[in-house]
Structure formats: C-alpha cells, structure tokens
Amino acid sequence: MGGNAGRVAAKPETGSVVAPSPAELARRLAHPSIRAPLAVALTNAEGYIEWVNPAFSRQTGYAAGEVIGRDRLDLFRGAVLRTGELDRIRQAMASGQLIEAEFQTLTRTGQPYWVSCVVAPSEEDGEARSFVFAEEDITQRRRSDDAARAAIQRAEALADTLSAERELLVSVLSTIPHVVFWKDAENRYLGCNEAFLRLRGIASEKALVGHTEAELPDGDDFVDTIRRLEKKVVSAGEPVVDHSIVVTDPDGRQRTMLLSILPRYGQHSGMDGVIGVCADVTQASELERQLAQATRLEAVGQLAAGLAHEINTPVQYVSDNVLFLADSVGDMLNLVQSVATAVGAADDGAAEADYEERCRTIRSLVGSVDLEFLKGEIPGALEQTLEGVGRVGEIVRAMKEFSHPGQGRSDTDLNRAVETTVQVSRNEWKYIAELDLDLDPAVGMVPCYEGELKQVILNLIVNAAHAVEAARPGEMGRIEVATRRAENEVLVSVGDNGTGMDEATRARIFDPFFTTKGVGKGTGQGLSMAHNCIVGKHGGAIEVTSEVGRGSTFTIRLPLVAPDAEPPGVDSDDIF
Structure with missing residues (x-):
C-alpha cells in the first residue's frame, strides 16, 4: 500500500545494501530510540533495512539476514493492511517527519500482535538520510486496555441497568x-x-x-x-x-x-x-365474611331439611296416637253417655223387669267396647305421645342452641356444645353410620367462640358421614366423637372408618376451594374455614391422621388460656 511515494532511488536487491561504516553506524546509534530496550530497525532514506537489533528478531520472528535490504513497511502484514496506517507512515517518511502509530500486525509465523511504532528521521543538512524504527510489542497492554474498557463498559451497563431497575423498583413500590x-x-x-x-x-x-x-x-x-x-x-x-x-x-x-x-x-x-x-385486606376480609355467611346459610338450609325430617318422625307417631286417642275417647264417651241414660231410667222408678232389662242393655253396651284393649293401649299411646313431643322439643332446643352465635370468646360447656351439634346433624349420619360419643366430664368450661366451634365440629361430622358413605355404600359405618382434657388444652376428635386420604390430599385439605367431592357436592371452604377459626381465632391447632381405606381422624386442640387479645376488627357474629 502507498506505492513508492517519497522515494528517490530504486528498490535495491535484497542483501545488496551496503552496510554503513562503523563511524556512520555509531552516529546513527546515537539516536535515543536505538538505546531503548525495543525492537529497532535502521533503514536508509528509502526505508530499506540496513540493520536490526536482537530484540527485533525476537519480536518479529525475522532473522537479521532475512530482512536486511527489505522495505520495513512491506514486512507488516495482517490487520494493519486494512487501516491505512502504512500509507500515513510513508507520507510522514517522505516529508522527513517523526510519526507514531499503533496497529496490529503478524509475526513471521503468522501470530498476531499489537505494536507501537515510532519512526524517527536522522537528518543531515536538513535532509532525512535514514530512519530509525523503534517498535514495542504492546499486545499485553492492549489486552489490558481492552479488558479495562470492557470492564468500564460492563460497569456502565450495570450502572444503567441498576439505575433502570431502581427506577422500576421505586415506580413499583410507589404504585x-x-x-x-x-x-x-x-x-x-x-x-x-x-x-x-x-x-x-x-x-x-x-x-x-x-x-x-x-x-x-x-x-x-x-x-x-x-x-x-x-x-x-x-x-x-x-x-x-x-x-x-x-x-x-x-x-x-x-x-x-x-x-x-x-x-x-x-x-x-x-x-x-x-x-x-x-x-x-379490607375488601378480602369482607368477601371472606360474605362467603363464610353464605356457607353457613347453606349449611343451615341443609340442616333445616334434615331437621324437618327428624321432626316429622316423632310428629307422625304423635299424630297417629292422638287420632287413636280421639277415637278411643269418643267410644268411651258414647259408652258413658249410654250407660248414664240407662241408669237414669232405672232411677225413675221403673218396674223390676224393666230394671233387669236395662242392666242387660248396660252390659251389652259395655261389651261393645274392648275395654281390655283400651286399658292396654291408651297409656302406651299417651306415653309415646309425650315421648314424641319431648323429642320434638329436644330437636328444637338443640337447633336453637346450635344457632346461637355466642358473645365473642366466652367460657362454654364444650361437651354440651358437642352434644348439640351431634343432635342437629343427626339426619346427616343416622342412616350411614353409628355415632359414638365419648365425652370427658373433666373438660368442663372452655374459653372459645361457641358459634364458630360448633360450625367446625358440624363440618367435621358431615365430612365424616360423607367419607363413610363413599367407602361403605349400603352398610353402616362408624363415627367417633370424643373430648379430652389435657394440662393446658382440651382436645376434640372426630374419627371415621371412611375412605381415608393419601399424602397429597392431606397436604392440601386446608387450602381454600380444595375439595375431593364431586361437582356440586363441596365448595372446598369447610376445612379452610375450620383451620382459620381454630388456628387464627382460637390460637389452637387442627391436625389430621389418615390412611387410605381405613379412615381419618381430625383432632382440634383448644388452649385453656385465651390469647392476650382477640384478633382486632373481627366479630364472631360476622363469620358464623
């Protein structure tokens, strides 16, 4: 590149350059660049190499004998040929100016390296007679500079990224x-x-x-x-x-x-x-309250249907007995009236024959009524009627007690609350399982939210009945409800011999909206609300042990010492 601009003589044959005289060489070596520990090449005025030092050979890979008489600029190869740097150096040499340049070239064996090249003229009578090429391998420095620039660029990019992320974070936190x-x-x-x-x-x-x-x-x-x-x-x-x-x-x-x-x-x-x-969570709490209320109303509706059926049975045989008693009393009243008429006629002074006739009439009237049957059935009918009326009253009282929400956290007869809940839920389990109550008399009064606790126990009993029905269709299963008093807590357990649960199901049963029941048979809210009630409001715990095919047991742990303060902003009447 650059042609032969600035040259005043033809290119000599390689090796035909006459070595300078010792005096001339000493004069040229007096240049400061020559004394530096650099790769040095001395050229004539046309740029043809006359002498190189050992460092030049080590750096470029060219032996002195290979380069003497060759144009120094022609030995540069590689990337520098695409930069225009060699033309710039030729132009400076032609005008006898000192020039500095940095570029990438190749060694004799083709290894790339970066070089810092200073071309200094040696003048006589104001004219460049020769040139000194002082060359330094700056590959490591360029790599360091490139690494430093890359590090700076990465740091700047990271700073920009951090700044953008900080602005985003501030924006997110603000909104x-x-x-x-x-x-x-x-x-x-x-x-x-x-x-x-x-x-x-x-x-x-x-x-x-x-x-x-x-x-x-x-x-x-x-x-x-x-x-x-x-x-x-x-x-x-x-x-x-x-x-x-x-x-x-x-x-x-x-x-x-x-x-x-x-x-x-x-x-x-x-x-x-x-x-x-x-x-x-104000809105979420309100939605939760509404959902809890809807769930409770749904449960009350189902219980109402069951209670109607429960009440219908005693009312039916009360009605039958009352009809029987009405008929029997009517017959007895007619008999008494007829006897009274016959006796009244005898008292009016009738003849002896007429009197005997009336006696036969009275005996006939009495014989027309089965007094022995009525004597045996009427007391039984009255007893059954009173029993039925008592049964209806018991169901109504249980429903009334179950429906009472309580007044916040207060001392509650836990065993009575369990009995009431079992009574109210009777229609859910009586055709499916035999329910055993095992209530510890030592439980006594327990501080709790009575309404919520009854609802939790009801949910557990209904779930147990459904599990038994699914596992044992057509046969009676077993449900056990028990209470126990420990040192600082009371335990309420509801167990069944129903379907049971595997590990994956047990891990999710308290998640909202999770249910294993079919569509339309479960909302997935019962156990979630039970967990919130027992753990969140009572400060207790609810645990489950289960085995597939053998059944499940839920255990509620209620502390006997109430927490320091009720959860603020939540009224028991709002939830259940």
Whole structure:
C-alpha cells in the first residue's frame, strides 16, 4: 500500500545494501530510540533495512539476514493492511517527519500482535538520510486496555441497568397498594413507599428517612404494633408474618391490614435492620365474611331439611296416637253417655223387669267396647305421645342452641356444645353410620367462640358421614366423637372408618376451594374455614391422621388460656 511515494532511488536487491561504516553506524546509534530496550530497525532514506537489533528478531520472528535490504513497511502484514496506517507512515517518511502509530500486525509465523511504532528521521543538512524504527510489542497492554474498557463498559451497563431497575423498583413500590418500609439496625428509617407515607400522614420521604419512631410525631396503635413486632423480630431473629391489625387512615376509614415484619440482612449475612410489609385486606376480609355467611346459610338450609325430617318422625307417631286417642275417647264417651241414660231410667222408678232389662242393655253396651284393649293401649299411646313431643322439643332446643352465635370468646360447656351439634346433624349420619360419643366430664368450661366451634365440629361430622358413605355404600359405618382434657388444652376428635386420604390430599385439605367431592357436592371452604377459626381465632391447632381405606381422624386442640387479645376488627357474629 502507498506505492513508492517519497522515494528517490530504486528498490535495491535484497542483501545488496551496503552496510554503513562503523563511524556512520555509531552516529546513527546515537539516536535515543536505538538505546531503548525495543525492537529497532535502521533503514536508509528509502526505508530499506540496513540493520536490526536482537530484540527485533525476537519480536518479529525475522532473522537479521532475512530482512536486511527489505522495505520495513512491506514486512507488516495482517490487520494493519486494512487501516491505512502504512500509507500515513510513508507520507510522514517522505516529508522527513517523526510519526507514531499503533496497529496490529503478524509475526513471521503468522501470530498476531499489537505494536507501537515510532519512526524517527536522522537528518543531515536538513535532509532525512535514514530512519530509525523503534517498535514495542504492546499486545499485553492492549489486552489490558481492552479488558479495562470492557470492564468500564460492563460497569456502565450495570450502572444503567441498576439505575433502570431502581427506577422500576421505586415506580413499583410507589404504585402498589401495599405499605412498605425498611429500617437499619438502630431502627432508623431508610426508606418507604408512597402508601406508607399516605397511611402515616407524612408529607415526604425526606421527613421520614434517618429518623426513629421516637423522633416522629406520635402515632396510633399501628405504630405501637410496629414497635412491638420489631422488638420480637430483632430478639428472635424470626419473621412475624400476617399479623392482623385494624388501622385508621388519615381519612378516618378503618382498614383491615396484614402486617409482616421481616429481618433485613446486610453484606456479611448479619441482620442489620427490618423490612415491613403491610397488605390492605379490607375488601378480602369482607368477601371472606360474605362467603363464610353464605356457607353457613347453606349449611343451615341443609340442616333445616334434615331437621324437618327428624321432626316429622316423632310428629307422625304423635299424630297417629292422638287420632287413636280421639277415637278411643269418643267410644268411651258414647259408652258413658249410654250407660248414664240407662241408669237414669232405672232411677225413675221403673218396674223390676224393666230394671233387669236395662242392666242387660248396660252390659251389652259395655261389651261393645274392648275395654281390655283400651286399658292396654291408651297409656302406651299417651306415653309415646309425650315421648314424641319431648323429642320434638329436644330437636328444637338443640337447633336453637346450635344457632346461637355466642358473645365473642366466652367460657362454654364444650361437651354440651358437642352434644348439640351431634343432635342437629343427626339426619346427616343416622342412616350411614353409628355415632359414638365419648365425652370427658373433666373438660368442663372452655374459653372459645361457641358459634364458630360448633360450625367446625358440624363440618367435621358431615365430612365424616360423607367419607363413610363413599367407602361403605349400603352398610353402616362408624363415627367417633370424643373430648379430652389435657394440662393446658382440651382436645376434640372426630374419627371415621371412611375412605381415608393419601399424602397429597392431606397436604392440601386446608387450602381454600380444595375439595375431593364431586361437582356440586363441596365448595372446598369447610376445612379452610375450620383451620382459620381454630388456628387464627382460637390460637389452637387442627391436625389430621389418615390412611387410605381405613379412615381419618381430625383432632382440634383448644388452649385453656385465651390469647392476650382477640384478633382486632373481627366479630364472631360476622363469620358464623
């Protein structure tokens, strides 16, 4: 490339260049570039090599004998041929100017390397008589520079990505309805989202960041709850999740919130603060309440149909007995009336023969009524009637007690509550299974939400009846309901010898809307609500043991000591 621009003599044959005299060589070697530890080549005014140092041979792979008399620029190969750098060097040499260039070329064996080349003229009488090529292999430096540039580019790209992600995170935190805040190890606020500022009535994040709760305006129960839960998280190192609380927002509306306080970990995996997340579940709580009410009404409707059937049986034989008694009493009254008439006639002074006739008439009248039959049946009919009326009264009282929601958490006769529930659910199981009651007299009074607990026990009994019916069609199964008193808790168990459950089913039975029943036969809400009631409201536990083909047993554990406070914002009448 570049042709022979600037040359004043024809290219000599390789090896025909006459080596400079010692004096001339010494003069040329006086140039500073020659003394440097670089690859050096001396050329004549036309650029043909006259001398090279050992470093030149090591760097380029060319022996001195191979390059003497050759154009130095013609030895550069590879990528440099596509850059125009060689033309620029030729032009500088033609004008006798010093030039510096960096480019990639090849060694004699074809290995690429980067070179920093300085071409300096040696002048006499103002004219370039020769040139010194001082060349340095800068491959490693270029790699380092490339790596540094790549690292800088990656860092810039990462910074841009982090900036974009931070903007996205800020945007997400600002738009989500959840309340989010985070603090350092000294309980100073590090940040929050807009929802938290709105809930607290704070103007801006600047007014919050860097402050503790003590340095902020006095808060309400929400702030007190945050402090209490933060202490618990910091002391135990464990998160507190889904703590229910009622918060009054700046507009005066009460909101049901689920507050979670989570440990915040730093660079060395140590906890250096907390993160708070609060979800507004007001609408969800209302929907849950409505669903629970609908489920309860559905259960009441099913029970009403069963109770109507239960009441119909005693009412039927009461009706039959009353009809029998009405007929019998009518016959007896007619007999008494006839006898009274006959006796009255005899008292009017009738003749002796007439008197005997009337006696025969009376005996005939008495003989027309089966007094022995009535003597044996009327007391039995009266007893059965009273029993039927008592049975109806018992069913009505049981339904009345079952339907009573109770007054929040209060001491309840647990055994009586179980008996009432069994009585109300009788029509669900009496044709399917024999139900055994094993009630521990020592259970006594237990603090609980009576209405909710009855509903849970009812759901378990109905589920047990359905499981028995599915496992033993056409034959009677067994259901056992028992109560026991332990040291600090009471246990209520409902067991059956029905279908049982496998491991996968047991793992999901408390999930909302999960059911193993056919379409239209189950909503999947019974056990979910039972779990919420026993665990969430009572602070107890509900456990299940089951084996496929052998049946299941549900055990409710109720603490004898009520929790410190009821879950706020939830009334027992709202759920059941």
